[in-house]
Amino acid sequence: MKKLSFRLMALMAAMMMTLTSSAKTQDWGGRVIDENGEPMPYVNVVLLSLPDSAFVQGAMTNEQGVFKIVTDVNEGLFKVTSVGYQTLYMKAGQDLTIQMKEDNQLLKEVVVKGQLPKTHVKGDAMRTTVAGTILEKAGTVSDALAKIPSLEAERDGAVKVLGRGDAEVYINGRKVQDISELSRLRSDQVLHVDVVQNPGARYAASTKAVVRITLKKAQGEGISFRDNAGGMYQYGHTFTNNLDVNYRTGGLDVTASFWAGRYGHSKSLQEDDMYYLVPNGQGKDAVTGYTKQETKQIWKGLSPQIQLNYMFNENHGLGAFYKYDYHPSGSLTSDFNTDEYQNGAFMERSESKICQDDKFKKHIFNAYYNGKLGNLGIDLNIDGLFDDTETPGNTIELATSPAGEKTQRTINSNTKSGNNFWASKLIFSYPLFKGNLSIGGEYSYNHRTDAYSFAASEAVPVTATDTEINEKSEAAFIEYGHQFGKLFAQVGLRYEHLKNDYYNYGKRMDDESRDYGDWFPTATLSAPIGKVQLALSYRRDIKRPAYSSLTSSTIYLNRYAYQSGNPYLRPTYTHSLELNVNYKWMGMSMNYSRIKDLETMSSEPFPGADDPLVCLVRPINTEEDFNQLSFNPYASPVIGCWHPTWYVYVQFQDYKAPRADGSTITLNHPYCQVGWNNTITLPKGWRINAGLSYVPKGDASNFRIHKQQFRSNLGVQRDFNLRRLGTLTADVRCNDIFNTDKTNATLFGQRELTVRNPARRTFMLDLTWKFNEANSKYRGKGAGEKQKARM
Numbered sequence: 001m002k003k004l005s006f007r008l009m010a011l012m013a014a015m016m017m018t019l020t021s022s023a024k025t026q027d028w029g030g031r032v033i034d035e036n037g038e039p040m041p042y043v044n045v046v047l048l049s050l051p052d053s054a055f056v057q058g059a060m061t062n063e064q065g066v067f068k069i070v071t072d073v074n075e076g077l078f079k080v081t082s083v084g085y086q087t088l089y090m091k092a093g094q095d096l097t098i099q100m101k102e103d104n105q106l107l108k109e110v111v112v113k114g115q116l117p118k119t120h121v122k123g124d125a126m127r128t129t130v131a132g133t134i135l136e137k138a139g140t141v142s143d144a145l146a147k148i149p150s151l152e153a154e155r156d157g158a159v160k161v162l163g164r165g166d167a168e169v170y171i172n173g174r175k176v177q178d179i180s181e182l183s184r185l186r187s188d189q190v191l192h193v194d195v196v197q198n199p200g201a202r203y204a205a206s207t208k209a210v211v212r213i214t215l216k217k218a219q220g221e222g223i224s225f226r227d228n229a230g231g232m233y234q235y236g237h238t239f240t241n242n243l244d245v246n247y248r249t250g251g252l253d254v255t256a257s258f259w260a261g262r263y264g265h266s267k268s269l270q271e272d273d274m275y276y277l278v279p280n281g282q283g284k285d286a287v288t289g290y291t292k293q294e295t296k297q298i299w300k301g302l303s304p305q306i307q308l309n310y311m312f313n314e315n316h317g318l319g320a321f322y323k324y325d326y327h328p329s330g331s332l333t334s335d336f337n338t339d340e341y342q343n344g345a346f347m348e349r350s351e352s353k354i355c356q357d358d359k360f361k362k363h364i365f366n367a368y369y370n371g372k373l374g375n376l377g378i379d380l381n382i383d384g385l386f387d388d389t390e391t392p393g394n395t396i397e398l399a400t401s402p403a404g405e406k407t408q409r410t411i412n413s414n415t416k417s418g419n420n421f422w423a424s425k426l427i428f429s430y431p432l433f434k435g436n437l438s439i440g441g442e443y444s445y446n447h448r449t450d451a452y453s454f455a456a457s458e459a460v461p462v463t464a465t466d467t468e469i470n471e472k473s474e475a476a477f478i479e480y481g482h483q484f485g486k487l488f489a490q491v492g493l494r495y496e497h498l499k500n501d502y503y504n505y506g507k508r509m510d511d512e513s514r515d516y517g518d519w520f521p522t523a524t525l526s527a528p529i530g531k532v533q534l535a536l537s538y539r540r541d542i543k544r545p546a547y548s549s550l551t552s553s554t555i556y557l558n559r560y561a562y563q564s565g566n567p568y569l570r571p572t573y574t575h576s577l578e579l580n581v582n583y584k585w586m587g588m589s590m591n592y593s594r595i596k597d598l599e600t601m602s603s604e605p606f607p608g609a610d611d612p613l614v615c616l617v618r619p620i621n622t623e624e625d626f627n628q629l630s631f632n633p634y635a636s637p638v639i640g641c642w643h644p645t646w647y648v649y650v651q652f653q654d655y656k657a658p659r660a661d662g663s664t665i666t667l668n669h670p671y672c673q674v675g676w677n678n679t680i681t682l683p684k685g686w687r688i689n690a691g692l693s694y695v696p697k698g699d700a701s702n703f704r705i706h707k708q709q710f711r712s713n714l715g716v717q718r719d720f721n722l723r724r725l726g727t728l729t730a731d732v733r734c735n736d737i738f739n740t741d742k743t744n745a746t747l748f749g750q751r752e753l754t755v756r757n758p759a760r761r762t763f764m765l766d767l768t769w770k771f772n773e774a775n776s777k778y779r780g781k782g783a784g785e786k787q788k789a790r791m
Helices: 002-018 104-113 141-146 179-183 785-789
Strands: 026-033 044-049 055-060 066-071 076-081 088-091 096-099 119-122 125-129 151-153 159-161 165-171 190-196 209-215 222-233 237-249 252-263 267-279 284-313 316-342 345-357 359-373 376-400 406-432 435-456 465-484 487-504 514-529 532-543 554-558 561-564 572-583 586-596 599-605 615-621 626-635 642-653 655-658 664-667 671-682 686-695 698-700 703-705 709-721 727-735 743-747 752-757 762-771
Touching (some): 026 076, 044 066, 088 096, 141 151, 141 179, 165 179, 376 554, 435 554, 671 698
Parallel strands (some): 165 209, 561 615
Antiparallel strands (some): 119 125, 159 165, 222 237, 316 345, 345 376, 554 561, 626 642, 686 709, 698 703, 727 762
């Protein structure tokens, strides 16, 4: 590790020595207004050199219509363009006021032909334009992502790509470590979003999909502010506030943020029926456990962060990012009540009251260098992540027999976990044979600790553990892309090696330790055929178990149920073939996957327990490989002030699962999801948002959905111009208006678990104030991302 750090420092020093002093620069800029004198945002301004009119640099106006271009060119010509307006050419200068004129003929053509497509094929991705479209008014970045075809996104929840699963999210090249960051950024800061459903070799083999978010290029210098206050109400209340302060001058860009909040709006209500058969010497007894659980969690947190970026010139830039997450207090209370029946006869009632406290702190660090030495591109990232979590808990269980006899059991427990993680990633790129060659490597190291201790009023089949994982991961890749006329082709190959040493109370556990390596090929083809855009991609990937799934700790739920990890879990491997078709404002994604060793949850008899009714809930791997085939057509036209989006997602599979009676069931009923999102723009800054989604019965992995789900959302937004004080946006919405987003599904296994969740509408309010706003220029991309995600 010391040798690696020394080499990275030497490499960084060598890069710094290559930085050349920049020539004397010239600041060009001004303000663009319409015929009524109102500022025009998102106007494209291009600086052309004289006398050859060659492209020098481009910019886009901000919400106040202001733009700025810093260059060493001392004389030039501005080309100013915006859809619906005449193109203007004028001599470049400072503090200009540029008034645009409407192009009546072009406006007529736009009405006839509609807007340019928001989503189109771009290299290895499906790119959706946000700036200048209705998506920039969605609210948070999470809200905007939820309206993009093939994406699912919830506030403070993971971003999923339909048919592929959880996606890695990058903002201006920096990996998002805390997904709640997407609800702190606003959609009007986004330029475009790239959805990569089969990522190339430069991404870790465990990356299922990638969402790359590019923010608008900031204009102007000085200090700017943005503050967002939000509230939610469901069963209780949540309140959050995020303040961003940005300072820009020359090549320096510094952004400081402070987030603080209290979460307590949600409550988990669940009813479970567990059915299984127990041998009795002559046959089998049918046992059913009926459980009702009500869980409430409240926590408070704060999160300061700072990021710094310095651009020496167009070819050299570096920066650093630091974030601190701290949850000083958190509480979880749960009522967990179970009635046990054997062959229809009542056996016992268990009433458990569970209380847990939670303390959490995490440090995240990233430093990067982006540069070019001649034609050689260099991208270096160094990352660190350090966290500690402590969760003391108490369970008091009261058991009542059919005769009314009562017995009480008390369990006091404490769980501690921590990570000490470092990673580095270096990528070289070079133009070769009219294409682009990329070569890179990645290294990460993590020291993971998990300790579980308990004290019980009577003997229980639980053991204390003190585990330690030392994990090293190395990866190398090569990737080449070339444009053959209209056809873009890219191929890549990645090798990953992982060594995992597993210890319990200081003793190395050979069976649980891992040492394996693998090759992962990728390929992409994309080309237009007439007005139809096509992209075909292939990828072999891996999903390694999360550290929490590998723990050997066993947690007491009640006298009939325990939960643990599984240190013998194997990685999941997938072969994925993806086809994307896009035509104007409509398109379709099709995916075929072959999946091996899928990780799933299982309920099974507790190993070694005297009572056969006691079960253990833990993750296991599926015994058989299975296939998945999915289709996702969508349409997003613009009809006057109405912006609808329709989509359908259908998935077929042949998943085989065991049943309680020892037989095997094939879960091959199609899973379907239908959605309809709408935004209506009204005069004076008003907007109405409405959405519907519907999920009928079907199968997904080892779940069978028994009842249809329906969800309806409604929201109203209003923009207020505060003139010199900036702008204020108010956003009020109600999700699941009719309380119909309910769950009723069965998880198959040796013990079959049927789960039912009720629904309750949620109210939300967001207020966002922006003053002299600018966006950060941070360009760090992060290293060891999938290893960090496993924490």
